[in-house]
Amino acid sequence: MKDEKNTKRKVVPFIFNHPNPSSLPNLVVSLSESKERIEQLKEFVQEVMVRGVDYGLVAGFSKPTLLKPGAEKLCDVFGFSKAVAVVNRIEHWETGIFAYEVKMTLTRKENGVIEAEGLGSCNSKEAAFHGQDPFTIVNTVLKMAKKRALIDAVLSATRASGLFTQDIEDFPKRAVNKSSDDKVSKRQLQTIFQIVSEVKIHHETAKEMMRSTYHVNHSTQLTKKQASDFIQELLLLKQAFEEVKDIDMSK
Numbered sequence: 001m002k003d004e005k006n007t008k009r010k011v012v013p014f015i016f017n018h019p020n021p022s023s024l025p026n027l028v029v030s031l032s033e034s035k036e037r038i039e040q041l042k043e044f045v046q047e048v049m050v051r052g053v054d055y056g057l058v059a060g061f062s063k064p065t066l067l068k069p070g071a072e073k074l075c076d077v078f079g080f081s082k083a084v085a086v087v088n089r090i091e092h093w094e095t096g097i098f099a100y101e102v103k104m105t106l107t108r109k110e111n112g113v114i115e116a117e118g119l120g121s122c123n124s125k126e127a128a129f130h131g132q133d134p135f136t137i138v139n140t141v142l143k144m145a146k147k148r149a150l151i152d153a154v155l156s157a158t159r160a161s162g163l164f165t166q167d168i169e170d171f172p173k174r175a176v177n178k179s180s181d182d183k184v185s186k187r188q189l190q191t192i193f194q195i196v197s198e199v200k201i202h203h204e205t206a207k208e209m210m211r212s213t214y215h216v217n218h219s220t221q222l223t224k225k226q227a228s229d230f231i232q233e234l235l236l237l238k239q240a241f242e243e244v245k246d247i248d249m250s251k
Contacts, residue, residue, distance in 0.1 A: 044077060045163060055164060066164035068147045071154040078158055080106040080115060084146055096134035099123035100142045104149035106157045118153025120145045128240030184227040192219055195234040
């Protein structure tokens, strides 16, 4: 009984401290200051950044895509310095397969504080490189990974994701019409032909894409849903070609 009594005396009661509302974290930036920053960013985009150079617009999508020159301008105006590191690489010289994953770190020049980090990857099997000698595009693949990492970091550091997106994959898919099983419309066919012409895809290549994915031999055999999906694929391909073109011009 004595031991039991001593054991009970050694019991330490739990003390529950109710959180004090005053101890909760406060907003570092006021709502008015936050709104002002957003408005300043919008004003900079409208007055300084150039459509078709700093950002791109694709018909049918709500947000433009931030391009490398625009990301560079935002780095300058926000006072960021850049540091890049290849965090993962695959270089199969025997098979011609190359892939890179890059991390971009943005640091404030005024105090050296890291503002954001972005990741970007690219590989030689992407649609933009089809038909090209993989051994001649190694540097291009690496540069594209760097560019994607830069844009990812800039969108995060500047809080500009509400204005821009990085890849067309981020755009919301168009709603599927209830008549999606109906045959492709004339307007969809015109859109397909226009994009194929702009990207300069060989007609046989476009046909092979339709055969392998939708099991049809001609665009007129597509359904509305299939045509809509195919247009999305072509837009992605167009964006990839434009990225390659931008990188080649910056060399």
